Each structure stands twice: as C-alpha cells, then as structure tokens.
Amino acid sequence: MSIRSLPTGAAGVGALATTADSQVRPARAWRTFETTHFRFHTPLEFEGWTRSIATRMESVHEAVRVKVGSAPTERIDVVVDDPSNSANGSAYAILDGPALFLWPTPPDPRSGIGKFRNWGELLAVHEFAHLAHLNREPRNKAQQLGRRLFSRPTGPLRGSPRWMTEGYATYIEGVLTGNGRPHSPTRAAILRQWALDGMVPNYTQMSSGAGYNVGGAAYFQGSAFLEWLGARNGDSSITAIFRRQSAVTKRTFVSAFTGVYGEAPATLYSTFVAEQTADAFRLRDQLAAAGIVAGVTVQRLTGGTGDPAISPNDSLIALVVGSAGAPASVRIWRTTLAPRDSAADSAAARRARRAQARDPEDVPAVSSGPAPRVAVHTLSPVMGRGHQDPRWFADGTRLLVWRLEPLADGALRPDLFIWTPKSGALQRVTTGASVRQADPHPDGTRAAAVRCTDGRCDLMLVDLQSGAVSPLVPATDGVTWVRPRWSPDGASIVASRHIDGRWRVSIVDVASGTVRDVSPADNADRYDVSFADSGRAIVYVSEVGGVPNIVTAALSSGAEQSLTRVTSAAYAPVPLKRGRDVLFLHLTSRGLDLHRVSPDSTPVAGPPVMLAAPKDLLARTTADAVRASIAPRGPQAVDSFTVKPLDAERPFTVGPRGYVVSPFGGVAVDGQVIGGQITSTDPIGRLSWSLQGVVGEERRWQGGALRASWRRFPVTINGELFGVGQSLNATTSVDLPAITAALRATNTWHGGSLIASTLRRVGAGALPVRADVALGARLGIATGAFEQRDGGASAPDASGSRQMIFADASVSATVGAARRRTTFSLDAHHGFGSTWGDAWERAVATARVQSAILGPTLRVDASIGKTSNDAPMVERLALGGIAPGLVDDALFSQRVAIDGLPQASAVGTRMTTLRVATPTVLGLELFGLAYQAGDVYGGRLSSLTGVELRTATAAIPYARIPAGSVVSGVTYHLDGALRDRVFGYVGMRFTP
Numbered sequence: 006m007s008i009r010s011l012p013t014g015a016a017g018v019g020a021l022a023t024t025a026d027s028q029v030r031p032a033r034a035w036r037t038f039e040t041t042h043f044r045f046h047t048p049l050e051f052e053g054w055t056r057s058i059a060t061r062m063e064s065v066h067e068a069v070r071v072k073v074g075s076a077p078t079e080r081i082d083v084v085v086d087d088p089s090n091s092a093n094g095s096a097y098a099i100l101d102g103p104a105l106f107l108w109p110t111p112p113d114p115r116s117g118i119g120k121f122r123n124w125g126e127l128l129a130v131h132e133f134a135h136l137a138h139l140n141r142e143p144r145n146k147a148q149q150l151g152r153r154l155f156s157r158p159t160g161p162l163r164g165s166p167r168w169m170t171e172g173y174a175t176y177i178e179g180v181l182t183g184n185g186r187p188h189s190p191t192r193a194a195i196l197r198q199w200a201l202d203g204m205v206p207n208y209t210q211m212s213s214g215a216g217y218n219v220g221g222a223a224y225f226q227g228s229a230f231l232e233w234l235g236a237r238n239g240d241s242s243i244t245a246i247f248r249r250q251s252a253v254t255k256r257t258f259v260s261a262f263t264g265v266y267g268e269a270p271a272t273l274y275s276t277f278v279a280e281q282t283a284d285a286f287r288l289r290d291q292l293a294a295a296g297i298v299a300g301v302t303v304q305r306l307t308g309g310t311g312d313p314a315i316s317p318n319d320s321l322i323a324l325v326v327g328s329a330g331a332p333a334s335v336r337i338w339r340t341t342l343a344p345r346d347s348a349a350d351s352a353a354a355r356r357a358r359r360a361q362a363r364d365p366e367d368v369p370a371v372s373s374g375p376a377p378r379v380a381v382h383t384l385s386p387v388m389g390r391g392h393q394d395p396r397w398f399a400d401g402t403r404l405l406v407w408r409l410e411p412l413a414d415g416a417l418r419p420d421l422f423i424w425t426p427k428s429g430a431l432q433r434v435t436t437g438a439s440v441r442q443a444d445p446h447p448d449g450t451r452a453a454a455v456r457c458t459d460g461r462c463d464l465m466l467v468d469l470q471s472g473a474v475s476p477l478v479p480a481t482d483g484v485t486w487v488r489p490r491w492s493p494d495g496a497s498i499v500a501s502r503h504i505d506g507r508w509r510v511s512i513v514d515v516a517s518g519t520v521r522d523v524s525p526a527d528n529a530d531r532y533d534v535s536f537a538d539s540g541r542a543i544v545y546v547s548e549v550g551g552v553p554n555i556v557t558a559a560l561s562s563g564a565e566q567s568l569t570r571v572t573s574a575a576y577a578p579v580p581l582k583r584g585r586d587v588l589f590l591h592l593t594s595r596g597l598d599l600h601r602v603s604p605d606s607t608p609v610a611g612p613p614v615m616l617a618a619p620k621d622l623l624a625r626t627t628a629d630a631v632r633a634s635i636a637p638r639g640p641q642a643v644d645s646f647t648v649k650p651l652d653a654e655r656p657f658t659v660g661p662r663g664y665v666v667s668p669f670g671g672v673a674v675d676g677q678v679i680g681g682q683i684t685s686t687d688p689i690g691r692l693s694w695s696l697q698g699v700v701g702e703e704r705r706w707q708g709g710a711l712r713a714s715w716r717r718f719p720v721t722i723n724g725e726l727f728g729v730g731q732s733l734n735a736t737t738s739v740d741l742p743a744i745t746a747a748l749r750a751t752n753t754w755h756g757g758s759l760i761a762s763t764l765r766r767v768g769a770g771a772l773p774v775r776a777d778v779a780l781g782a783r784l785g786i787a788t789g790a791f792e793q794r795d796g797g798a799s800a801p802d803a804s805g806s807r808q809m810i811f812a813d814a815s816v817s818a819t820v821g822a823a824r825r826r827t828t829f830s831l832d833a834h835h836g837f838g839s840t841w842g843d844a845w846e847r848a849v850a851t852a853r854v855q856s857a858i859l860g861p862t863l864r865v866d867a868s869i870g871k872t873s874n875d876a877p878m879v880e881r882l883a884l885g886g887i888a889p890g891l892v893d894d895a896l897f898s899q900r901v902a903i904d905g906l907p908q909a910s911a912v913g914t915r916m917t918t919l920r921v922a923t924p925t926v927l928g929l930e931l932f933g934l935a936y937q938a939g940d941v942y943g944g945r946l947s948s949l950t951g952v953e954l955r956t957a958t959a960a961i962p963y964a965r966i967p968a969g970s971v972v973s974g975v976t977y978h979l980d981g982a983l984r985d986r987v988f989g990y991v992g993m994r995f996t997p
C-alpha cells in the first residue's frame with residue numbers, strides 16, 4: 006500500500022534495497038498535532054510540512070469519506086519520517102489501529118506522482134484513501150466476532166487484489182486533487198507505449214507482474230481500468246463492489262465484482278485493453294500524420310537509465326545504467342564508436358564468417374540496433390548503493406556524483422563524491438549534508454545542488470573543497486527545486502522549480518540571487534533543463550500537448566522549437582557542445598533508450614500535436630475513459646482542502662498507546678511451554694513494554710516478566726522486572742542422558758535489570774575501506790533473590806542474592822555488494838557477578854562470517870566462553886536448550902542456547918562451539934554444529950546436524966507490531982550419549 010512502486014527514471018534504482026523502510030527514529034525530538042480524526046507525529050525537522058497537512062487533513066477526511074462511502078472508525082496515527090530522502094508513504098489498514106507513514110521528500114517531475122498542487126496533499130489523499138477503502142467494517146457476524154476477538158484485525162476488503170487497492174487509491178488521488186497519476190503525461194506515456202508495443206500487462210500481471218514499470222501497473226492501469234468501469238456502470242458501481250465485499254453474505258472479490266458488472270474482472274479487463282490498444286493506434290496515427298521525430302538510437306537499454314552527461318569535448322557519455330535485480334552502475338562510453346568498439350565489431354564479423362563456413366545451412370542473426378557499447382570506465386555501487394546523476398567537471402577528467410549514505414541512526418541521506426575514472430579514486434565531498442543532483446561550476450570549486458527536507462527541495466551551493474553547504478536562494482514555502490545546471494560562463498543557474506502547482510523553468514542569477522521564470526504562461530510542466538548553444542539557449546522537456554518531448558528555446562526570444570515528436574516520452578536532453586545535436590532518453594516498454602536527435606537534418610514540422618483528451622474530471626463514457634488513460638487531461642481545477650486549526654499540539658512524550666495480545670508457545674526436547682503476552686507501544690516506538698507469562702514443563706524456564714524500552718536519546722534504556730525459574734531435577738517425558746548432578750536442582754530468580762544500549766552506523770563513505778559498519782555497546786546490571794532447592798547433596802539448598810554487572814560490545818562490518826557481500830561480526834560479553842556471596846566472572850565471544858563468495862551462502866559462527874574456575878556450579882557454562890526469552894540473554898550468559906540440544910548437555914568453565922550453516926530450499930537452513938564444554942578448552946567435541954527455519958520481523962511501532970522471531974527445526978545427533986537421536990523444536994521470542 007505504498008504510493009510508489011518503481012521509479013520511472015534511474016534515480017532510486019536499487020538504492021532503497023538496503024534500508025528498512027519501516028524505520029522511524031524515536032530518539033529525535035518529536036511533536037504531536039491532533040485533529041478530530043488524526044494524530045500526526047513528526048520529528049521537529051519536518052514540523053512545517055506536517056503542520057500544513059495536519060491543518061488540511063479533516064477536509065481530506067471528509068472528501069475521501071464521501072467519495073469512498075466509508076471511513077475508519079478509529080483515530081488514525083500518522084507518523085512522518087524520512088528513512089531514505091525519497092518520496093513515498095504507506096498505509097496500515099488495521100481495523101482497531103489504522104496508521105499512515107508519510108515521507109516528506111517531494112517527488113521528481115518525471116514521476117507520475119510528480120504532478121501535484123501540494124505533495125503532502127497528494128500523499129495524504131492516496132494513503133488515507135487506502136484506509137477508507139480497506140478499513141470498511143464487516144457486516145458478517147462471524148467476521149465481526151473475529152474483529153473483536155483478535156489483536157490487529159483486518160477487514161473483509163483486505164482480500165482485494167493489488168490492482169484494486171493501489172488502483173483505487175490512485176483513482177481517488179486523481180479525483181480529489183485534480184492531479185497525480187491519473188492526470189499525468191507519465192501514466193499516459195507508459196500505458197500508450199505498452200498498448201502500441203502489445204505489451205499491456207495481463208490481468209494477473211497488473212497486480213504482480215515484473216518488468217520495467219510493470220510494478221507500477223497496479224497504480225497506472227488499475228486506476229485507468231477503474232475509471233473505465235465507473236464510466237461503464239456509473240461511479241457508484243465501484244463502491245458497490247465494496248458493499249458486496251463487506252456484506253452479511255461472505256463473498257470473494259471476484260464474486261463481489263461479478264455481481265456488480267455481470268462479468269468477471271479479468272473478462273472486462275481484456276475488453277478494456279482491446280479498446281485501449283485500438284485507441285492508442287488512433288493517437289499514433291495522429292502523431293504520425295504530423296511526423297514522428299525520435300532521432301536515432303545510440304544504445305538500446307533495459308530498465309532504468311539515468312540522465313546522460315556529456316564530457317566537455319563531447320567525446321564521452323556518462324550515465325547510470327540499470328541491470329535487472331542489481332543496483333545501477335555509472336558507465337562511461339565513447340560518444341562515437343571508437344576503435345576498440347570497431348575491433349569488437351570486426352571480431353564478431355570474423356566469428357560470423359567462421360560459423361557460416363562451418364554450417365552454411367545456418368541463418369545468421371540480423372543486427373538489432375547498435376552493438377552494445379563497451380564501457381570505458383564503470384563506477385560500481387558501494388555497499389549496494391548506486392551512484393547517481395554523474396556530472397563532468399570542466400577539466401573532463403573528474404565527475405561529481407551522489408549516493409545514499411547512512412546517518413548514525415540508520416536513515417539514508419545523499420552525499421556528494423568526486424569520481425576520477427582514470428585512477429578509480431572516489432573522494433567524499435560532503436557528510437550527512439543531504440545534497441543531491443549536484444552540478445560542478447565551470448571553475449570546479451563549487452557546485453549547485455538540491456537539498457530536500459521538510460517537504461521541499463532547496464537550491465544550494467556546495468563548496469567542493471570543504472563540503473560546506475549554503476542556500477543559493479532563500480527557501481520559500483511551497484516551492485521545490487530540481488536538477489540545477491550552470492551556465493557556461495558560471496554566472497547563472499537554470500533549474501526547474503515547482504510553484505503554484507506546476508514545474509517551470511527558472512534562471513537564477515547567482516550574484517544577485519534573483520529568479521526569473523522563462524516558461525511560457527500555459528499549464529504544461531517543463532523540466533530537465535540545461536543550457537545549450539554556449540549559453541544562448543536552453544533545452545528541456547515540455548509536456549505541451551500531453552507528451553513529454555524535447556524542446557529548445559533561445560533565451561533572447563523565449564520562443565520554443567520542438568526537437569522531438571515521440572509516441573511515448575522523451576526525457577533528460579543533453580546538448581552536444583559542437584553542432585545542435587541533442588542526446589536524450591526515449592521511453593520504451595523495456596526501459597529508457599539513449600537517443601540522439603539532429604534538428605538540422607530531421608526538424609520537427611509544425612506546432613506540437615495536442616492529444617485530444619477528455620475535459621471532464623472523470624470520463625462520462627467508456628470511450629472517454631479509454632482516451633483519458635493514454636492522453637492526459639493534465640491538472641484539473643478542483644476544490645482546495647480547507648484549513649482548520651489544530652485541536653491540540655504538544656511535544657511527543659510517550660504518545661497514544663496501542664496494545665497487542667499474542668499467544669506464546671514453544672516445544673523443545675526439555676519440554677513444552679505455553680503462555681501469552683501483552684505488548685504496548687506508542688506510534689514511534691519511544692516507549693514500549695511487554696508483560697509476558699509462561700508456564701510449562703518444569704525443565705523449561707517459566708515465570709513472568711515486565712520489560713520496557715525507552716528510546717529518547719542515542720542511548721536506549723531497557724528495564725526488566727522478572728520472576729523466573731526452572732527445575733533441572735525434573736524428569737522429562739523423553740528419555741534423556743542425566744544432567745550433571747550439581748545442576749539437578751530447582752532454581753528461581755526474582756529481580757530486576759537495567760541495561761543501556763546504543764547502536765551507531767558508519768557508512769562506507771566515512772571509512773578508508775568500502776564497508777558499512779555498525780557499532781553496538783551495552784552496559785547492564787541485574788540483581789535479585791536467587792534460590793536453589795530440592796537438589797540433594799550434590800546441589801545443596803542455597804538462598805541469597807544474585808547480582809551481576811556486564812558489558813557487551815559488538816562490531817559488524819559488511820563489505821562487497823550483491824552476491825559478493827560478506828559480513829563479519831564480533832560480539833563480546835563480559836560479566837562479573839556474585840551468587841550467594843561467591844564472586845564469579847564470565848566472558849563469552851562469538852565471531853561470525855557470512856558470505857556467498859565461494860558460491861552458496863555460508864554462515865560460520867565460532868564461540869568461545871570462559872567462567873572463573875571457582876564460580877558456583879550454576880554460573881558455569883552449560884550448553885543446550887532454548888534461551889529463557891523472558892529476560893535479556895545477558896542475564897543468563899552461562900546458558901549457551903543450542904535449540905536442538907537438551908539443556909546442560911555439556912557443562913564446564915570453558916566452552917567452544919562452531920556452527921556452519923547454508924540456506925537450502927523453502928528458507929530452510931542446513932547446519933552442522935560442534936560443541937564442547939569442560940574445564941579446559943579443546944576437550945572432546947560433540948556434534949549434531951539439522952535443518953532450521955528462522956523468521957524474524959522488525960518492530961513496526963505505528964502498526965503496533967512488536968519485534969519477534971520464530972525458530973523451528975530438527976536436529977540429528979552424531980555422537981555421544983545422544984547418538985542417532987532426533988529432536989524437533991519450536992521457539993518464539995518477542996522483544997519490546
């Protein structure tokens with residue numbers, strides 16, 4: 006339920022793969038704004054943007070409720086944060102706790118969501134439409150009962166296919182804002198080209214297909230299909246589906262849909278596609294009659310391609326080229342086919358001649374477009390984060406690029422780097438500056454760039470020596486900038502800015518800071534602008550007529566001259582220094598190709614073709630709906646959302662609480678446990694707590710614990726109050742080898758702990774080696790009444806206290822990208838304590854390497870542990886069993902959890918373990934483990950092997966989902982007293 010799936014350009018290709026997109030940063034100072042139906046929570050840095058949406062949100066609520074026919078019954082928490090400085094948002098349709106997560110960074114003009122009056126308004130309408138749609142309450146009695154009985158219930162409409170959920174939110178975004186994807190030339194271009202190429206996703210692919218832009222089909226084609234359905238049977242037919250889906254009579258989506266339209270959705274969709282295809286050819290004929298000019302193909306490409314940059318002497322092209330499933334690389338190509346490429350060509354010709362001689366019957370393949378270019382230089386992603394928007398320095402030997410780097414709290418922000426292709430050097434310019442799209446000044450000392458924060462992107466100057474960033478023009482509310490370019494004389498900058506609901510080309514005089522609009526006074530968007538003709542002209546994308554095309558305008562007259570007339574879309578023009586040729590990106594069904602157009606030899610005849618689009622906000626006939634899907638209406642005037650003062654605002658403290666009740670259980674060789682827990686969190690995870698109770702067979706840890714985490718500062722504070730116990734003298738239903746007599750007793754501990762922890766991330770850009778590093782530290786104390794009884798002579802009764810203080814440190818470094826990624830980590834624990842007055846000391850360390858460098862992914866864990874020689878028996882290292890889980894693991898660091906091994910299978914003051922694991926089918930991990938404990942290191946090793954399935958979920962505080970994991974597996978023991986025995990286990994754990 007995001008607002009965006011795949012970006013249309015290269016920016017962002019793969020770049021998001023490394024971030025946890027659900028992440029919020031509770032340690033910052035936050036503020037809450039309340040309205041009747043919403044509570045907004047935001048870090049102070051996004052206060053302006055959040056306030057502007059919050060004051061309009063009641064009006065959005067009313068408009069969406071009327072249109073959708075329902076609205077959530079519960080108050081909605083809206084969390085604003087910016088995990089990766091990109092435009093997105095998500096909705097969590099949970100009946101008893103609906104939530105929205107909004108990212109303030111505005112989108113690029115080329116994106117379908119780049120058409121807005123106000124980015125926050127568009128995002129809020131789309132995401133709230135999801136909640137109004139999907140949170141419709143069930144009228145079926147059994148479903149109503151389920152909704153009351155279960156934690157985190159979802160409504161009957163959650164079974165809708167993705168084209169319906171995303172298509173409907175997109176449809177509403179268009180109707181209520183008069184903007185967004187349904188009115189954008191982007192959606193029209195993608196759908197038109199799919200139809201012309203016979204590549205329209207089929208009904209199934211519309212929800213779940215793969216390929217360039219196909220992830221966006223649910224939004225683009227889904228919204229277009231809904232408009233067609235609305236035109237066919239009336240707008241209210243769409244909400245009739247929802248009424249049938251939530252009815253007393255339970256129905257599937259297909260049955261609810263078919264009952265309204267008389268045909269199955271896949272059948273009607275095929276009719277729509279047929280009509281859409283026919284109409285796309287009518288539009289193509291209209292364009293062809295005027296003369297299509299798309300230039301020549303320089304390079305055919307698939308997937309996202311970034312804006313090309315041409316070197317100062319026109320000899321080299323730098324651009325970001327995507328490849329399926331991998332983050333994009335920056336490539337440098339020769340502009341003309343160079344000797345090296347020709348050599349490759351003639352080698353291919355020789356091979357073809359030899360093959361022909363060998364098999365004269367064979368038919369040689371025809372050539373399809375220019376041969377793939379050989380990259381002269383390549384800048385690969387660092388840690389899976391690709392570099393973007395390469396721009397040449399005037400010296401022609403260096404390029405300015407940006408890539409995302411983690412802040413210490415884990416959020417990603419763009420920073421600038423200077424790349425010298427010849428040496429391969431990559432030098433960092435800024436740190437945590439959040440600047441992107443930087444263009445170096447002709448003198449090479451500074452750059453123009455944009456910095457996006459608080460819902461807008463400002464035009465900035467960056468000192469390339471110091472990395473200092475300063476505003477170039479004062480930030481103005483509601484104005485956002487994109488993609489600055491210097492004039493050849495370095496006196497001015499041309500860029501596109503979003504003002505009054507459209508993208509205009511603007512020129513900034515750098516000395517005075519004055520801004521001058523050079524866009525004609527129509528409603529078309531213009532962007533992707535560069536200077537041309539030694540600074541006397543500009544080239545850019547104009548959407549006049551409804552198709553993004555390349556135009557040029559002389560600065561003296563402002564008169565526009567079209568350079569292309571394409572059927573799809575043309576983007577990112579870059580003029581060559583010599584002559585009037587322009588390179589640009591040409592949209593296809595496969596991706597963005599690099600084209601070159603020569604206005605002197607292939608001029609565009611006549612004025613821009615105006616694609617005849619219907620004028621109504623919503624189509625009245627199916628023919629109009631088909632046309633609106635491939636010929637954009639452009640922005641439409643609709644009512645603005647009215648501003649209403651906030652009901653309340655205050656600093657965020659512990660926020661509104663949400664509760665989740667969940668069962669808990671586990672099976673292991675030592676017995677079974679069952680229990681339950683209640684977890685509570687606020688929408689940002691500032692304070693979360695859990696109350697857990699576990700009962701079961703006596704050998705297992707049982708008891709109850711109240712645990713809480715407070716995350717307001719860079720250091721997280723965890724507190725626990727607990728009463729736990731187990732009886733290792735108890736018998737089990739399974740015949741197991743006897744446990745060391747000295748441990749055969751009942752132990753209980755009633756006490757508490759306090760732990761301070763911190764985790765800091767360091768990106769590869771800040772280190773001499775290319776590695777992402779995470780550093781963790783924890784400091785804790787625990788104390789309580791500890792008792793031992795019923796152990797007989799070998800484990801005499803004892804009571805008194807157990808105290809401990811401990812420090813944990815962890816470091817983890819990841820190097821290499823994609824399949825060659827390798828992670829090294831080291832966890833060290835050191836504790837001192839006293840049990841019944843006897844002092845002890847303990848250290849446990851684990852080193853881990855995970856890598857696929859040898860082929861299959863291998864994870865190797867090696868642990869070593871030591872307890873002081875005179876430590877009480879209960880403090881000696883004991884291997885086996887599932888971790889107690891009720892308390893922090895460090896409190897029982899003597900118990901080394903090995904899930905498929907009975908508890909205390911090996912005991913001593915020294916221990917070592919070595920585990921090697923590799924993933925197999927269905928997420929199952931195959932592993933082998935060798936372990937040893939005794940009074941010396943290196944005693945006889947025992948070993949076991951097994952398969953394990955491990956699933957873990959990160960906390961999503963606004964959806965009130967706690968962090969948890971479930972592990973299940975089977976072990977087979979290879980030697981010792983357990984030889985040939987097989988044990989299964991299931992373990993769960995939740996952390997507040």
Ligand SMILES: [Zn+2]
Nearest residue numbers: 006007008174
């Ligand atoms: Zn969505």
